[in-house]
Amino acid sequence: MSQKSSVDRAEMAQAAQRVESAAQDLRKIQGDLGQEHAQLSGRWVGDAGSAFTKVFNEFDGELGKVLEVLNQLHEKLVQTKINYEASEQQQTEAVNRIAGLLNG
Numbered sequence: 471m472s473q474k475s476s477v478d479r480a481e482m483a484q485a486a487q488r489v490e491s492a493a494q495d496l497r498k499i500q501g502d503l504g505q506e507h508a509q510l511s512g513r514w515v516g517d518a519g520s521a522f523t524k525v526f527n528e529f530d531g532e533l534g535k536v537l538e539v540l541n542q543l544h545e546k547l548v549q550t551k552i553n554y555e556a557s558e559q560q561q562t563e564a565v566n567r568i569a570g571l572l573n574g
Contacts, residue, residue, distance in 0.1 A: 482550065483551060485547050486544055486548050489544045492540060496533065496536065497537060500530065503526075503530070504530065511523055
């Protein structure tokens with residue numbers, strides 16, 4: 471049984487845009503949280519404040535990893551679209567050359 475493949479370039483572009491938009495939203499949230507933490511840490515002293523800062527820093531680091539993965543995914547989606555379009559162009563040119571030879 472053969473498998474059919476169809477590619478929608480507009481969908482590729484939209485997917486890349488959605489990933490980038492999500493990453494931008496998360497970067498803003500990360501920045502806002504960082505500002506809140508900076509303000510809070512200046513006033514919250516003691517063991518509880520230190521424990522919170524430790525957990526916050528771990529969370530911030532993990533969120534940074536998520537943002538890096540989203541960035542890589544965005545780049546791959548964009549590159550896949552570029553590669554697909556180049557391949558499609560090459561195939562179209564090859565078919566046109568063959569058609570030209572046949573029509574002589």
